[in-house]
Amino acid sequence: MTTILILITVFAAFLIGMNLWTRRLTREGHETVPQMGKILPINGGAIHYVEKGDPKAQTIVMIHGLAGQLQHFTYALMDDLAKDYHVIALDRPGCGYSTRDTADLARLPEQARMVDEFLEAKAVSSAVLVGHSLGGAVSLALALDNPRRVSALALLAPLTHKLDATPAVFKPLEIRTEWLRNLIGHTLAVPLAAKMAPHTLGAVFDPEVPPEDFLDRAGGALGLRPSAFITASQDVVGVDNSIGAQNARYPELRIPGGILYGSQDAILSPSQHGAPMTKFGLTDEEIEGLGHMILITKPDACAAFIRKIAGAAELPEVSALETGPENA
Numbered sequence: 001m002t003t004i005l006i007l008i009t010v011f012a013a014f015l016i017g018m019n020l021w022t023r024r025l026t027r028e029g030h031e032t033v034p035q036m037g038k039i040l041p042i043n044g045g046a047i048h049y050v051e052k053g054d055p056k057a058q059t060i061v062m063i064h065g066l067a068g069q070l071q072h073f074t075y076a077l078m079d080d081l082a083k084d085y086h087v088i089a090l091d092r093p094g095c096g097y098s099t100r101d102t103a104d105l106a107r108l109p110e111q112a113r114m115v116d117e118f119l120e121a122k123a124v125s126s127a128v129l130v131g132h133s134l135g136g137a138v139s140l141a142l143a144l145d146n147p148r149r150v151s152a153l154a155l156l157a158p159l160t161h162k163l164d165a166t167p168a169v170f171k172p173l174e175i176r177t178e179w180l181r182n183l184i185g186h187t188l189a190v191p192l193a194a195k196m197a198p199h200t201l202g203a204v205f206d207p208e209v210p211p212e213d214f215l216d217r218a219g220g221a222l223g224l225r226p227s228a229f230i231t232a233s234q235d236v237v238g239v240d241n242s243i244g245a246q247n248a249r250y251p252e253l254r255i256p257g258g259i260l261y262g263s264q265d266a267i268l269s270p271s272q273h274g275a276p277m278t279k280f281g282l283t284d285e286e287i288e289g290l291g292h293m294i295l296i297t298k299p300d301a302c303a304a305f306i307r308k309i310a311g312a313a314e315l316p317e318v319s320a321l322e323t324g325p326e327n328a
Contacts, residue, residue: 018187018188018191019186019187021190021191022186022187022189022190022191022226025190025191025194025224025225026190026224026225026226028221028224029221029222029223029224029225030222030225032215032216032221033069033071033215033216033219033220033221033222035048035097036050036071036074037049037050037051037070037097038050038051039097039098040118040121040122042114042117042118042121043114043117044093044100044101044102044105044110044114045093045094045098045099045100045101045105045114046098046099047090047091047093047098047114047115047118048070048090048091048096048097048098049070049088049089049090049091049118050070050074050078050088050089050090051086051087051088052078052079052082052086052087053081053082053083053084053085053086053087054085054086055086056086057084057085057086058085058086058128058151058310058313058314059085059086059087059088059124059126059127059128060081060085060086060087060088060127060128060130060154060306060310061087061088061089061090061115061119061124061127061128061129061130062077062078062087062088062089062090062130062131062132062135063090063092063115063129063130063131063132063135063136063138063139064089064091064092064095064132064133064134064135065131065132065133065134065135065136065157065159066133066134066170066232066235066236067095067170067173067223067228067232067235068092068095068096068132068133068135068219069091069095069096069097069219069222069223070089070090070091070096070219071096071217071218071219071222072132072218072219072293072295072296073089073130073132073295074089075217075218075295075296075299076295076296076299077130077295077299077302077303077306080299080300080303081303081306081307084307085128085310088122088124088127090115090118092111092115092134092135092138093105093110093111093114093115094106094227094230094231094234094235095228095231096219096222097222100114100231103178103234103237103238104238105238106231106234106235106237106238106239107238107239107241107242108137108138108141108238108239108242108243108246109141109145109242109246110238111138111141111238112138112141112142112144112145112146113145115138115142116142116145116146116149119149120149124149125148125149126148126149126150126151127149127150127151128150128151128152128153128154128257128306128309128310128313129142129143129150129152129153129154129155130154130155130156130306131153131155131156131158132155132156132157132158132295133156133157133158133159133267133268133292134159134235134239135158136155136156136157136158136159136160136259137158137159137160137239137243137246139153139155139158140153140155140158140160140246140250140253141246143253143255144246144249144250144252144253147254147255150255151255151313152255152256152257152309152310152312152313153255153256153257153258153282153309154257154258154260154305154306154309154310155257155258155259155260155282156259156260156261156294156295156302156305157260157261157262157265157267157268157270157273157292157293157294158259158268158273158274159239159243159268159273160247160259160273160274160276160277161243161247161272161273161276162240162243162244162247163240166236166240167267167268168203169200169203169204169267170232170236172189173229173232173233173235173236174233174236174237175233175237176237181229181230181233181234182226182230184229185226185227185229185230185233186226189226189229190224190225190226190229193223193224193229194224197215197220197224201214201220203266203267204266204267204291204292204293205291205292205293205297206264206266206291206292207264207266207289207290207291208262208290208291208293208297210293211296211297214296218296250277250280251280253280253281253282254281255281256281256282256309256312256313257281257282257283257309257313258282258283258284258285258305258308258309259273259274259277259282259283259284259285260285260286260287260294260301260302260305261273261274261284261285261286261287261294262286262287262289262290262291262292262294262297262298263286263287263288263289263290264289264290264291265290265291265292266291266292267291267292268292270284270286274286285305287301
């Protein structure tokens, strides 16, 4: 009995120590990457966002991927596009400085609904959605559920179909029990993430090299928080549970646009997530030799791709004007 009590005491002390370490890393993450935008409450949580460019110009809305934050777009893309467009980059619900109330809100229809409510509150009626990775799946969900909100889709390395298995680097996130997810998030996850950061970033950027300023300029330090682990774990499970139903609805897709991939993407296969979407009206392009994080490693090519999609989305409006009563 004494031995059991000693073991319990040691284990409890270990968890307390890990929790204290987690709290320190969380404070450091907030100091390294402070809140840079505004927060707008919506049903089920709140959305943190930054906004640049002329509000009268065409709106581009940027939605990041798994375990990411809006700084993936502010890193290089946003300032470039804001020269010509009204650009909004947001933290997906639960990520960065956004919040969501329950794990059920990780399902794709719910994430899309929350983004849609945010855009409604911002009076954005017809946006070009730029979704990266999981953000691409959310963009597609929004285009299916409220096509009037979306004028075009410019998807960067998007998740479009159900995965056979979670990518190895994200496998530790595949936890389906909420209490266990929270326990690990508040004890083991953050210290381990800090130790494994070089390996994790290497796997996500492969075959390219992650930039040295990823943790601060690209917001990576915000991943060293319990909420980041918990949200990412909820996303892995919630998306897995809902993307099959979304796949079945792609024949309903009526929004124009395209997909851009790095041909050597080590996280999502271009042949499985890009090419199959051409049958639903999206174009499919690849940049030779690049990986999953093209929005950071090749922002000029991504900006050109987005401009092309946004420009094409304006053409029907121009045609309508040209064929009005006075030209009939």
